[in-house]
Amino acid sequence: MKTAKKLTAKGQSRKKEFLEKALDLFGEKGYHATTIDDIVRAGATGKGTFYWYWQSKDEIFLELLSNKFESYISALENIQQMKLPTADKLIMLFTEIGNMLVKYRKLCKLIYLLISTNADEFNSDVLKVTNDYYSRFRKILVQFIQDGQKEGSISRDVDAQHLATILISIVDGLLLQEKVMNTNYLHPKMGESLIRVLRSGIMVKSAG
Amino acid sequence: MKTAKKLTAKGQSRKKEFLEKALDLFGEKGYHATTIDDIVRAGATGKGTFYWYWQSKDEIFLELLSNKFESYISALENIQQMKLPTADKLIMLFTEIGNMLVKYRKLCKLIYLLISTNADEFNSDVLKVTNDYYSRFRKILVQFIQDGQKEGSISRDVDAQHLATILISIVDGLLLQEKVMNTNYLHPKMGESLIRVLRSGIMVKSAG
Amino acid sequence: MKTAKKLTAKGQSRKKEFLEKALDLFGEKGYHATTIDDIVRAGATGKGTFYWYWQSKDEIFLELLSNKFESYISALENIQQMKLPTADKLIMLFTEIGNMLVKYRKLCKLIYLLISTNADEFNSDVLKVTNDYYSRFRKILVQFIQDGQKEGSISRDVDAQHLATILISIVDGLLLQEKVMNTNYLHPKMGESLIRVLRSGIMVKSAG
Amino acid sequence: MKTAKKLTAKGQSRKKEFLEKALDLFGEKGYHATTIDDIVRAGATGKGTFYWYWQSKDEIFLELLSNKFESYISALENIQQMKLPTADKLIMLFTEIGNMLVKYRKLCKLIYLLISTNADEFNSDVLKVTNDYYSRFRKILVQFIQDGQKEGSISRDVDAQHLATILISIVDGLLLQEKVMNTNYLHPKMGESLIRVLRSGIMVKSAG
DNA sequence: CATGAATGAGTTTTCATTCAT
DNA sequence: CATGAATGAAAACTCATTCAT
Numbered sequence: 001m002k003t004a005k006k007l008t009a010k011g012q013s014r015k016k017e018f019l020e021k022a023l024d025l026f027g028e029k030g031y032h033a034t035t036i037d038d039i040v041r042a043g044a045t046g047k048g049t050f051y052w053y054w055q056s057k058d059e060i061f062l063e064l065l066s067n068k069f070e071s072y073i074s075a076l077e078n079i080q081q082m083k084l085p086t087a088d089k090l091i092m093l094f095t096e097i098g099n100m101l102v103k104y105r106k107l108c109k110l111i112y113l114l115i116s117t118n119a120d121e122f123n124s125d126v127l128k129v130t131n132d133y134y135s136r137f138r139k140i141l142v143q144f145i146q147d148g149q150k151e152g153s154i155s156r157d158v159d160a161q162h163l164a165t166i167l168i169s170i171v172d173g174l175l176l177q178e179k180v181m182n183t184n185y186l187h188p189k190m191g192e193s194l195i196r197v198l199r200s201g202i203m204v205k206s207a208g
Numbered sequence: 209m210k211t212a213k214k215l216t217a218k219g220q221s222r223k224k225e226f227l228e229k230a231l232d233l234f235g236e237k238g239y240h241a242t243t244i245d246d247i248v249r250a251g252a253t254g255k256g257t258f259y260w261y262w263q264s265k266d267e268i269f270l271e272l273l274s275n276k277f278e279s280y281i282s283a284l285e286n287i288q289q290m291k292l293p294t295a296d297k298l299i300m301l302f303t304e305i306g307n308m309l310v311k312y313r314k315l316c317k318l319i320y321l322l323i324s325t326n327a328d329e330f331n332s333d334v335l336k337v338t339n340d341y342y343s344r345f346r347k348i349l350v351q352f353i354q355d356g357q358k359e360g361s362i363s364r365d366v367d368a369q370h371l372a373t374i375l376i377s378i379v380d381g382l383l384l385q386e387k388v389m390n391t392n393y394l395h396p397k398m399g400e401s402l403i404r405v406l407r408s409g410i411m412v413k414s415a416g
Numbered sequence: 417m418k419t420a421k422k423l424t425a426k427g428q429s430r431k432k433e434f435l436e437k438a439l440d441l442f443g444e445k446g447y448h449a450t451t452i453d454d455i456v457r458a459g460a461t462g463k464g465t466f467y468w469y470w471q472s473k474d475e476i477f478l479e480l481l482s483n484k485f486e487s488y489i490s491a492l493e494n495i496q497q498m499k500l501p502t503a504d505k506l507i508m509l510f511t512e513i514g515n516m517l518v519k520y521r522k523l524c525k526l527i528y529l530l531i532s533t534n535a536d537e538f539n540s541d542v543l544k545v546t547n548d549y550y551s552r553f554r555k556i557l558v559q560f561i562q563d564g565q566k567e568g569s570i571s572r573d574v575d576a577q578h579l580a581t582i583l584i585s586i587v588d589g590l591l592l593q594e595k596v597m598n599t600n601y602l603h604p605k606m607g608e609s610l611i612r613v614l615r616s617g618i619m620v621k622s623a624g
Numbered sequence: 625m626k627t628a629k630k631l632t633a634k635g636q637s638r639k640k641e642f643l644e645k646a647l648d649l650f651g652e653k654g655y656h657a658t659t660i661d662d663i664v665r666a667g668a669t670g671k672g673t674f675y676w677y678w679q680s681k682d683e684i685f686l687e688l689l690s691n692k693f694e695s696y697i698s699a700l701e702n703i704q705q706m707k708l709p710t711a712d713k714l715i716m717l718f719t720e721i722g723n724m725l726v727k728y729r730k731l732c733k734l735i736y737l738l739i740s741t742n743a744d745e746f747n748s749d750v751l752k753v754t755n756d757y758y759s760r761f762r763k764i765l766v767q768f769i770q771d772g773q774k775e776g777s778i779s780r781d782v783d784a785q786h787l788a789t790i791l792i793s794i795v796d797g798l799l800l801q802e803k804v805m806n807t808n809y810l811h812p813k814m815g816e817s818l819i820r821v822l823r824s825g826i827m828v829k830s831a832g
Numbered sequence: 833c834a835t836g837a838a839t840g841a842g843t844t845t846t847c848a849t850t851c852a853t
Numbered sequence: 854c855a856t857g858a859a860t861g862a863a864a865a866c867t868c869a870t871t872c873a874t
Contacts, residue, residue, distance in 0.1 A: 008874095011837065032240040035864060046839035051866065053837095087411065130388055145410075155412050162401035163410060165393055169381025176380050177373060180338055185373050193370035201409035202353075202371060203295060204363050219854080243847060254856035256851080265848065424853090427858065448656040451843065462860035467845070469858095503827065546804055561826075571828050578817035579826060581801060581809055588800050589793025596754055601789050609786035617825035618769075618787060619711060620779050635833080659868060670835035672872080681869065 015053050018043055019067070022060050023106050031061060062125055068110050069133045075100065076140050086148035091195055093144065097171055098191040111175060138164045170194065223261050226251050227275070230268050231314050239269060270333050276318050277341040283308065284348050294356035299403055301352065305379060306399040346372045378402065431469050434459055435483070438476050447477060478541055485549040491516065492556050503569035506560050507611055513587060514607040554580045586610065639677050642667050643691070646684055647730050655685060686749050693757040699724065700764050710772035715819055717768065721795055722815040762788045794818065 007015060021042040025034040036057060040047050054060040079093050141164035148154030178185050215223060229250040233242040244265060248255045262268040287301050349372035356362030386393050437458040441450040452473060456463050470476040495509050557580035564570030594601050631639060645666040649658040660681060664671045678684040703717050765788035772778030802809050 008837080014837090036866080037864080046841095047866080048840065048868080049838050051868095052839095055866090057865070134385065134389055153412055155408065155410055157408070158401050158404050158410060159397070162398055163405065165382070165385060165398065166378060166402055166405060169379075169385060170374060170377045171381065172384050173377025173379065173381035174373070176384070177342065177377060181342055189367070190370055190373065193366050194374055196366050197371065197374060197406070197409065199409045199411045200363065200365070201405065201407050202362055202366060203407045204361055216854090244849085245847075248857095255849085255858095256856055257854075259849070260854065263849095424858080426853095430858090452845085453843080462862095463845085464847080464861065465859050467847095468860095471845095473844075550801065550805055569828055570826055571824065573824070574817050574820050574826060575813070578814055579821065581798070581814065582794060582818055582821060585794045585797025585801060586790060587793075587797065589795065589797035590789070592796050592800070593758065593789060593793060597758055605783070606786055606789065609782050610790055612782050613787065613790060613822070613825065615825045615827045616779065616781070617821065617823045618778055618782060619823045620777055632833090660870085661868075664836095671870085672836070673834055675870070676833065679870095 014043075014045075014049075018050065018053060018060070019064060023064055023110060026061065026064065027106055027110055031057075058126065062129060064110060065126065065129050065133075069129065072100065072111070073133065073136050073140075076137070080140055080143065085153065086144060086151050087153040090144050090148060090154075093140075094167075094195060094198075095191060098186060098188075098194075101171075101175065101186045134168070137168060141167055222251075222253070222257070226253075226258065226261060226268070227272060231272055231276075231318060234269065234272065235314055235318055266334065270337060272318060273334065273337050273341075277337065280308065281341065281344050281348070284345070288348055288351065293361060294352060294359050295361040298352050298356060298362075301348075302375075302403060302406075303399060306394060306396070306402075309379075309383065309394045342376070345376060349375055430459075430461075430465075434466065434469060434476070435480060439480055439484075442477065442480065447473075474542065478545060481542065481545050481549075485545065488516065489549065489552050489556070492553070496556055496559065501569065502560060502564040502567050506564060506570075509556075509560065510583075510611060510614075511607060514602060514604070514610075517587075517591065517602045550584070553584060557583055635677075638667075638669070638673070642669075642674065642677060642684070643688060647688055647692075650685065650688065651730055682750065686753060689750065689753050689757075693753065696724065697757065697760050697764070700761070704764055704767065709777060710768060710775050711777040714768050714772060714778075717764075718791075718819065718822075719815060722810060722812070725795075725799065725810045758792070761792060765791055 018039065022034070022039050025038050025042065028034075029038070036047060036050055039060075040050050043049075050060075054063070075096065076093060079089055079096060082089060082092075084092070138161075142160050145154055145160040145163050149156050149160065174185050174190075177183075226247065230242070230247050233246050233250065236242075237246070244255060244258060247268075248258050251258075258268075262271070283304060284301060287297055287304060290297060290300075292300070346369075350368050353362055353368040353371050357364050357368065382393050382398075385391075434455065438450070438455050441454050441458065444450075445454070452463060452466055455476075456466050459465075466476075470479070491512065492509060495505055495512060498505060498508075500508070554577075558576050561570055561576040561579050565572050565576065590601050590606075593599075642663065646658070646663050649662050649666065652658075653662070660671060660674060663684075664674050667674075674684075678687070699720060700717060703713055703720060706713060706716075708716070762785075766784050769778055769784040769787050773780050773784065798809050798814070801807075
């Protein structure tokens, strides 16, 4: 029922400003603890202005999710298009994910929010967007893995669906730890360690 | 501020009932969306009774966290005590984690809650408990890994701290995906896949 | 979904107090212009107290309607039970209606509210209560009229349903004029005039 | 405060359009529940345009009232001018009222609005217009009745003021029942019944 | 004349917490 | 120990009105 409003240039920029502030606040304080007043105060506008752009708190949250997921996922899909050995692409993929997470702190926090906010409290749209995100992410990974298995670079011992789930878990889990512990696990060294684990496992071969 | 109250047998059982209900509700609906009224209604007692056992909503949440973490972590520490090759113990550890997650759905949901509820909204106690859990979990894992590395069964190529972080991420991430997608990723087959990945990596060796 | 709450004696009286105030206010200012704040301020209680007794503004309005209609209609039904000539009972009926309207100014205003408040804005319960009231009122009148027609005291020239509608109109219409003009049309003299009109019409017989 | 603005032809038609839409909406949803946004949306113009024609929501409502009352009352006054026996004219009057109500559904709804909207919420102008309408309506009727009484066609037993009040009540009351019950009481058969009641009363003469 | 974005006071509603009984 | 009515600060949301363009 969202009527896409045509906004003037100024309207566009103001809306963007709101989105920025909301992103910051949701990321910092969480969904519930962020009030419309907070968002409005940050933008120095009247409360009604917020409701001119969105019909509810749900709606702006949903828009943030959609926006960020889209750019996130499409960046990954771009890698998939490349003509390169799958193993290399998989590493690029993770490198890229890592880079993006490092680069876009706010985006990280939002994705954290996505996966952490109890979807039951939201309208079904949020649920749908969330599921879409995971589906598309998994699809990309499964494709990578299957390509790699066909190509012979990735072991056929592990089920592709399972492996995709595990890889997603690692990404989500790293973000969560970041958030909870308020530390920085997403630095290059961590990426290298991760790649090493994925490449060779953690057991000493001769002991296998 | 916490005065350890001496409870009668009836009081004990009533308190336990409250905890059960609260655990269910927090797990289902999240922290904010679960009201004291919800908890009280589920237990068929007066609201004042609730406040006799706990001074605030925070406090019961904190108690649930503490309880569950304690039993969770101590189970893992038990494994650490055993006299067995480290590699075997590490596999036992993950098997145990998997089993516990499968067995204690509610506990899963609570851990999910822990990592997802924005700690900033809570008093510092919740923050402390959360950090403690992660610290102890990480400590156990780091110890395992270092033992394995000394023993020669675990590769020295990967930094122990990094590896611990990755392992925790996998556990957290699996839980989150469970929760968000409302599917069941925590079945034995997944555990097998995970162990296989950790043992040998995902790359075909001859390609290394 | 209304859970009938068991109230203490004090609770009962406080609820009654709220109802009184709300009745006054709705009658004076209308439904929309009466705010929860108004009602609460009049009762010198916290706003939450109001929401302890009713879940919404709709709900207290509905309760007022139901209460007042019930006592209003049941008084009329009592007359119907009496063993008297129908013509006399009909006059009693109107006398009673007149008396009640005169006696219960607030009730008048509420009935005014009922018939005047645009039901579309309310939940369907208000609609149902309103329709029920009219149905029961019409039913009583139709019964009276048909009894009178059988008995021979009321003319068979007029359709009973139509006549009932006309009689209701007179009652409603008098109330409305009272309200709008802020005058007092409901005095005994007016009742006498009304009975005279109904008895003999307004035309001079020889001219018919 | 009202400055009579000179409007272009386009302005005139646009204003008329607004009035039409507002009439529909007020009639359907009531005064409060109809928002300026509703009116503007229905007319596909900007909100500022609305405020160019009227200074407030009150004002357009007032204009609608004035317009409709004027045409309503003047039609009745025309009948009064006619050179005919009073009894016949009275019947014409009611026939005309009935016809108009049937013909102009929207007008009905507005008159309904007039008598139902709590005048206290409005500025005094609305109150004045409403009172004027009733006064003029009553005046016409009283004149009719007194003429009839002089002429000998209407019984002198009933006070002319009282009778006028009763007749107005019938009209208002029928409209209200229409509105509330969402049925059609304003058809010709009802008019016939009403005239019969007024002519001869409802009692069997021999019983008088 | 026309637009529609911006405003903010005002309204309904929620819910953790207290306290008299 | 137990109850549940009472509280009120805080939150989401509405809408008549204004004004820069």
